[in-house]
Amino acid sequence: xxxxxxxxxxxxxxxxxxxxxxxxxxxxxxxxxxxxxxxxxxxxxxxxxxxxxxxxxxxxxxxxxxxxxxxxxxxxxxxxxxxxxxxxxxxxxxxxxxxxxxxxxxxxxxxxxxxxxxxxxxxxxxxxxxxxxxxxxxxxxxxxxxxxxxxxxxxxxxxxxxxxxxxxxxxxxxxxxxxxxxxxxxxxxxxxxxxxxxxxxxxxxxxxxxxxxxxxxxxxxxxxxxxxxxxxxxxxxxxxxxxxxxxxxxxxxxxxxxx
Amino acid sequence: xxxxxxxxxxxxxxxxxxxxxxxxxxxxxxxxxxxxxxxxxxxxxxxxxxxxxxxxxxxxxxxxxxxxxxxxxxxxxxxxxxxxxxxxxxxxxxxxxxxxxxxxxxxxxxxxxxxxxxxxxxxxxxxxxxxxxxxxxxxxxxxxxxxxxxxxxxxxxxxxxxxxxxxxxxxxxxxxxxxxxxxxxxxxxxxxxxxxxxxxxxxxxxxxxxxxxxxxxxxxxxxx
Numbered sequence: 264x265x266x267x268x269x270x271x272x273x274x275x276x277x278x279x280x281x282x283x284x285x286x287x288x289x290x291x292x293x294x295x296x297x298x299x300x301x302x303x304x305x306x307x308x309x310x311x312x313x314x315x316x317x318x319x320x321x322x323x324x325x326x327x328x329x330x331x332x333x334x335x336x337x338x339x340x341x342x343x344x345x346x347x348x349x350x351x352x353x354x355x356x357x358x359x360x361x362x363x364x365x366x367x368x369x370x371x372x373x374x375x376x377x378x379x380x381x382x383x384x385x386x387x388x389x390x391x392x393x394x395x396x397x398x399x400x401x402x403x404x405x406x407x408x409x410x411x412x413x414x415x416x417x418x419x420x421x422x423x424x425x426x427x428x429x430x431x432x433x434x435x436x437x438x439x440x441x442x443x444x445x446x447x448x449x450x451x452x453x454x455x456x457x458x459x460x461x462x463x464x465x466x467x468x469x470x471x472x473x474x475x476x477x478x479x480x481x482x483x484x485x486x487x488x489x490x491x492x493x494x495x496x497x498x499x500x501x502x503x504x505x506x507x508x509x510x511x512x513x514x515x516x517x518x519x520x521x522x
Numbered sequence: 523x524x525x526x527x528x529x530x531x532x533x534x535x536x537x538x539x540x541x542x543x544x545x546x547x548x549x550x551x552x553x554x555x556x557x558x559x560x561x562x563x564x565x566x567x568x569x570x571x572x573x574x575x576x577x578x579x580x581x582x583x584x585x586x587x588x589x590x591x592x593x594x595x596x597x598x599x600x601x602x603x604x605x606x607x608x609x610x611x612x613x614x615x616x617x618x619x620x621x622x623x624x625x626x627x628x629x630x631x632x633x634x635x636x637x638x639x640x641x642x643x644x645x646x647x648x649x650x651x652x653x654x655x656x657x658x659x660x661x662x663x664x665x666x667x668x669x670x671x672x673x674x675x676x677x678x679x680x681x682x683x684x685x686x687x688x689x690x691x692x693x694x695x696x697x698x699x700x701x702x703x704x705x706x707x708x709x710x711x712x713x714x715x716x717x718x719x720x721x722x723x724x725x726x727x728x729x730x731x732x733x734x735x736x737x738x739x740x741x742x743x744x745x746x
Contacts, residue, residue, distance in 0.1 A: 409692045412688070413685075413689040413692065414689075416688055420676075420679055426743060437693065441696075444696050444725075445692070451699065451700075
């Protein structure tokens with residue numbers, strides 16, 4: 264649970280963010296700016312995706328799904344890495360905001376994973392002739408989605424936030440160790456998806472007319488992710504405050520009745 | 523002292539498993555029923571059943587060891603004996619390991635013994651039976667260890683059973699992939715059979731090394 268006041272400021276700017284009240288104030292100030300920035304970036308990315316980037320010589324206009332699909336897939340992995348980092352923060356340093364961040368990031372990460380799956384499926388229907396193929400990369404993203412849902416289900420199963428935080432942190436780390444193993448096993452099991460083409464040794468293999476809109480789009484979605492994350496963290500802090508106020512109120516009522 | 527405590531714990535767990543109220547062999551019965559039910563869904567075509575045989579046996583073993591593991595720590599949490607185990611000087615990680623060993627002896631090992639008999643129902647030939655039994659022998663300890671982490675995470679929850687399956691099943695996919703492909707590769711195929719066998723062994727060893735720590739950490743949090 265987040266205890267206000269008990270989180271004393273030790274030193275430095277990052278340490279001061281451990282205070283939920285201070286964090287909420289900072290989040291409230293930055294959210295409009297970040298939201299505006301992501302709106303501008305996404306508008307530019309949409310313009311470039313539709314009017315600047317050429318249609319692919321084989322895939323035609325369907326290639327434009329990529330400008331949504333690739334950022335969503337990248338954020339699905341980024342969000343899980345963030346949750347695993349926050350899990351370490353919960354277990355090792357007992358940072359009061361680490362669990363808030365992980366809990367807020369899980370549904371957003373799950374949404375981006377879902378978006379990556381749906382856009383991939385929409386692209387796969389005209390390209391591969393099927394909505395779904397049991398190809399290695401699709402399958403491992405689907406399993407990542409299931410792991411996200413398992414984390415969310417675990418949070419929802421435990422009433423007390425402090426205990427939920429540490430149990431889910433262990434589960435998140437177990438999942439984090441397993442994601443590469445699952446990726447490896449599923450790769451071994453079947454391979455059809457194209458190999459990595461943006462981040463690889465020797466530079467990207469795609470043309471700059473497509474790469475630049477893709478990067479702008481990825482930047483826009485990443486800023487959007489941070490905006491949503493900050494907003495969800497604020498909500499979570501308020502939700503926990505309301506919970507502790509309700510418990511205090513219930514305690515006061517019952518003790519008044521008893522006396 | 524630790525050695526005596528652990529052997530006493532092993533005897534206690536074995537007794538609890540085989541006496542009335544224990545769940546030894548219940549997993550094997552479930553395994554038998556799963557393998558019996560599947561042909562009703564697939565049809566009585568023996569060629570098809572023989573081809574799918576390793577997959578059926580592995581799915582059956584996965585579900586049987588998963589369904590039997592949810593009480594691994596829950597019963598001890600409910601009656602308070604887990605508190606005593608944690609108070610003792612024996613490291614909790616070793617306690618977890620002993621409990622997993624007994625769970626495997628009473629659930630995993632019977633599955634391995636039953637697998638060739640059930641394989642006959644699916645018209646599998648000698649080599650297939652041997653390979654499936656071998657992969658189950660190597661792979662079922664990993665299922666127990668991974669399941670134990672889920673059991674420890676859900677031990678203090680009131681409705682942990684379904685949640686356990688939801689959080690554990692995705693993590694068991696690598697074991698399933700390499701178990702089935704090792705069994706299939708042993709009876710022909712393009713891949714040398716030794717590779718998946720070795721990876722399966724590696725998964726089991728890694729889970730034996732890592733899972734006790736994760737499970738013990740989860741138990742400590744659960745009882746806070």
